[in-house]
Amino acid sequence: MTTLTRPQTAEASAAKPRQGAVLRTPTDLQGAATRDIAAAMNGVLADVFALYLKTKNFHWHMSGPHFRDYHVMLDEQSDQIFAMTDPIAERVRKVGGTTLLSIGHIARNQRILDNDADFVEPSDMLAELCEDNKTLAARLRAAHAVCNESQDIATASLIENWIDETERRTWFLFEAVRPGDSSGR
Known part of the structure; x- marks a missing residue:
């Protein structure tokens, strides 16, 4: 007779320390740069996950x-938003950092607020997403400055494209809720 075992609970697995080597990807960046870039990009990643789920x-x-x-x-x-997640996390790892570990980790780092309302008017949805994309663009610009300071050109380059995509989403959302102009202008 086969005995089935119960899977570990989240508490049991969280209490058990991970075994193995420390995850330190070799990089020419200094320790402070790795720490600062990883922190900035993990903040961006948390917001990207929050914005993805809200969208x-x-x-x-x-x-x-x-x-x-x-x-x-x-x-x-x-x-488009979800497509950002893996490249962001991989950049954190490439510069020698570690990335987000859980939904709780996301919740502790996100600046984009959740919306758990049972019903939201469509125009309010689009207006809220427009503001959230503006928030993400600002966080991307701040991360870009951190990368520039550390001469992390690769991450800065990716961020530039994500800023452009985020600004495009902001534009589309803004135009979708803007009142029509009967004058034709």
Whole structure:
């Protein structure tokens, strides 16, 4: 007869220290640079995960006369946001840092606030996402400054593209909720 064992609880696995070598990717960056870049990028990564989930939440719960257009736009935006996660985490590892470890770690580092409301008006969804993307752009700019200070050109280059993508999302969200102008201008 086979005896089944119960999987470890989260508390039991969290209490048990990890065995093995310390994760230190070799880099020519100084220790302070690695620490500062990893902290900045982990903050960005936490916001990216928070923005991804909020964008998906609003995508899933969209309603109203512009349902299809908004639903599709938010699906495209969430895909673009999620595509940032792995390159961000990999940059943290490449410069010698460690990245986010859990949902709790994300929650402790995110600046983009969750929205757990049962119902949000479509225009409010888009306006909130517009502001959240502006927040992400500001955090990306701050991380870019940290990378420039440490001469981490590779991470800075990636950030520049993500700023452009984030500004495009902000623009689309802004235009989607802007009142129409009957004058044709």
